[in-house]
Amino acid sequence: MPTYAIGDIQGCHDSLLHLLDAIRFDPAADRLWFVGDLVNRGPDSLAVLRFVKSLGDAAICVLGNHDLHLLALAEGFGRAHKGDTLDAVLAVPDRDELMAWLRRQKLAWREGEWMMVHAGVLPGWTADDTMQRAAEAEAALQGAHYREFFAQMYGNAPVAWDDGLQGIERLRVIVNAFTRLRYCSAAGEMEFHHKGAPGTQPAGWLPWFEVPGRRSAEATFIIGHWSTLGLINRPGLIALDTGCLWGGRLTAVRLEDRQVFAVQCPQAKSPKA
Numbered sequence: 001m002p003t004y005a006i007g008d009i010q011g012c013h014d015s016l017l018h019l020l021d022a023i024r025f026d027p028a029a030d031r032l033w034f035v036g037d038l039v040n041r042g043p044d045s046l047a048v049l050r051f052v053k054s055l056g057d058a059a060i061c062v063l064g065n066h067d068l069h070l071l072a073l074a075e076g077f078g079r080a081h082k083g084d085t086l087d088a089v090l091a092v093p094d095r096d097e098l099m100a101w102l103r104r105q106k107l108a109w110r111e112g113e114w115m116m117v118h119a120g121v122l123p124g125w126t127a128d129d130t131m132q133r134a135a136e137a138e139a140a141l142q143g144a145h146y147r148e149f150f151a152q153m154y155g156n157a158p159v160a161w162d163d164g165l166q167g168i169e170r171l172r173v174i175v176n177a178f179t180r181l182r183y184c185s186a187a188g189e190m191e192f193h194h195k196g197a198p199g200t201q202p203a204g205w206l207p208w209f210e211v212p213g214r215r216s217a218e219a220t221f222i223i224g225h226w227s228t229l230g231l232i233n234r235p236g237l238i239a240l241d242t243g244c245l246w247g248g249r250l251t252a253v254r255l256e257d258r259q260v261f262a263v264q265c266p267q268a269k270s271p272k273a
Helices: 013-022 045-054 065-074 087-091 095-103 127-142 146-151 167-180
Strands: 003-006 031-034 059-061 109-111 114-116 220-223 232-234 237-239 249-254 259-264
Touching: 013 045, 013 249, 013 259, 045 087, 045 095, 065 087, 065 095, 065 167, 087 095, 109 127, 127 146, 127 167, 146 167
Parallel strands: 003 031, 031 059, 114 220, 220 237
Antiparallel strands: 003 249, 109 114, 232 237, 249 259
């Protein structure tokens, strides 16, 4: 049963179908792992959501920051951003069904050596810690009081983990790490402003996966989120956001042999938009 990990789609439905043609996807025999950001900024987020939902057990998806943004907007929290393309999703009769399905997706997925998250994990977390933190936040997202989480989800603080954190501050650190992290300090303080490739960041910040002594190093991480990082396919890390939205490629890696599949994508957004 081959498993293909697929990068950020962000509403680029046609590109996804072209990629599945390229890998000769068979829903009866293959599995797809999606690194999150199924939606937003691309031309057809609604079709992507409906398609991935229709795959049932053939698909595993972790939530990205754009997916959480959609969920918050659907509950009346946050505000639409200039580049959002979510109106069609929010207007359809089956919106509530789609949102309930999306809210049930994971923040982290672990299977054997593989650990899939959208963005990253904090350097002080072990692989077991990572799954425990994910379970905490997933319980809040899927529980009876999930609207309280979305009401307070947005924000950068606290910027670092502490075992004593409670309530929304604890959940916000967890969710920000899983869905927004690129750079952090050696002490695990998160930096949310710089989005450039490694080597362009201000002094004192490191890609989260290059922090010395990172406690989750025994796992092989599969991530998206970071388009300026490009494709990485090396021991310990597969990074899959290859800029489909920006006219780059949509990329999949077959996990059994690390073979790369990619399709060229039309530019749906300008990086300055």
